[in-house]
Amino acid sequence: MTRSFLLASALTAVLSVPALAQDADQVVATVNGQEITLGQMIVMKQSIQDPAMAGMPAPALWDMMLDQLVRQTAVADAAADTPAVRAQLELQRRNTLASATVAQIAEAEPTDAEVQASYDRLFQDAGSVTEYNAAHILVETEEEATALKAEVEGGADFGDVAEANSTGPSGPNRGDLGWFSADQMVAPFAEAVSAMEPGQLSDPVQTEFGWHVIRLNETRLREAPPLAEVRDQIAQMVLREKVEAEIARLVDEADVQKTEGVDPALLDRADLLEAN
Template structure:
C-alpha cells in the first residue's frame, strides 16, 4: 500500500526573491523528449519507488539522476512504440488494468480500521476458541494397504514412529518424523480426521485410506484451542479487515458489471501462438 501523501511539499525558496518559487503540482512539466512531456509527478513516483536509498543523496544529485533516468527511458520507449506486437499491446492493457484496479482498491483498504471492525474480526476468528480441540500428530503415508500394514507391524514391534516415518513415508513430513504440528479436524480430509478423533494420546491407528494413499497415525497430544489476547493480534486483525474490505469491494463491483462471454471458443486457444 502506498504511503499517504505529505500534507505539505517542501519548496526551495529564495528569501531574497520570493517570486522565484517554483510550481510544485504533479502536472508541472520538467522536460520534454521529442515533444513528449515529463512531469514532476513522474519524478516523484519514481523517487517513491526507490526506497530509503534516495534519501541519502543530495537533492540536486537525486533530481539529475531521476530526470536522466526518465529521459532515457522515454527516448527508448518512443523508439519501441512503433514495433509493438499484439502480444505487447495485450501486456500493456493488462498492466494498465492492474494499476487502475490497485488504485480503486487502495481507496477501500487505506482507511484505518475502526475499533468495531477490529473487534468483529477478532470475534469471527477466535470467538469459538475454547470450544474447538486441536491435535498434535505424526503420520506415515504409503501407497498401498500392504505397505501400511508392514509399517504398522514395525511400530507395533517397537520401532520408533519417527524413524519409520523418515525411512518409509512418501509425504513431505517424512524427513521431520511425520510431524504434522497442531491442527483442527476440519483442516484434514474426512477419513484422516475421523481416525485422529478416535485415538487416545500416544495411540497408533490401524492403516487408514484417503485420496492421498494409506496413513498410519500417532496422536501425540490434544488441547482446547486458546484465543490470543486482542492486543497481541491487533495488527493481524487490521490486515484481516482490509482484506475483507477489498474482497467485498471486488465482489460488489464485479457483481454490478455487465459481463458478456464470447461463446464457442476452445480453451485450446490459450496454447496457440
C-alpha cells in the same frame, strides 16, 4: 530615502514575477511536443532503489533524471505504433490504475470493532473443539500392524517400535504427530482417535496411507489466543477482506460483455502483434 526606494522597487519586482504552479501537472520540459511533468519526476524519484542515487543533492538528481526522461521520451517517440506496443501500454495503464484503486481502498486502517468482530468469528469455537496429541506406527499391511501392536503391548517402547518400523514421515520422530484437531486428519484416523482415551492403544486402523497403530497421549480444548497477540494478523486479514469485497463489488457492477466465438488458439498467433 534612496535606499528605501530601492528596497521597495526590488520587492515590487519580486512580487510581480508570476509564481510557478506547484502541482504534479507542472511541465518541466517538452520533447517533440510531448510534456514531461513534475509528477513524472516525483514518481521516477520514488522508484529509485539505489540509496546513493536517492541521496544525491536535489539539483544534481534533478538534472540526471530530467536528462534520462528527455532521452527516454525522444527514443520512445521513434517507436513504431504496433498492436504489441498499444497492448503493452494499455495493460500497464490498467495495472497502474488498478493498483492505485487497491492502495486507496487499503488506506483506511481497520477499526477496533472490525478487528474484534473478526477475532470473535475466528475463535467462536474456542473452548468447544477438542485437540489430540498422539503418535502412530504406519505400515503397509494389517498383519504388520497387529504384530507391532502386540509387541508394544508386550512391553516394547512405542517410540522405539515406531522409529524402527513406521513408513510415514513421523517415523524418524518416533511416530509423534503433535497436536491436531479431528478435521485435520483423514476420516478413519479421526474417528479412531475421537473414540480413544488418553494412554490407550488402538487396534489397526486402515486409511488411504496404510495401516496405523495409534497411541493417544492426551487431549485438550482449543483455547483462543489473546487478542493482543494476534491483532496485527487479524487486522491484515480484515484489510484483505475489505479489498477483496470492494474488488468483487466493482466487478459485479461493471458492464462486462465477452465476445463469443473467438478461437483460444489465437493466443499463439504472436505474428498478429507485428502488423500496424
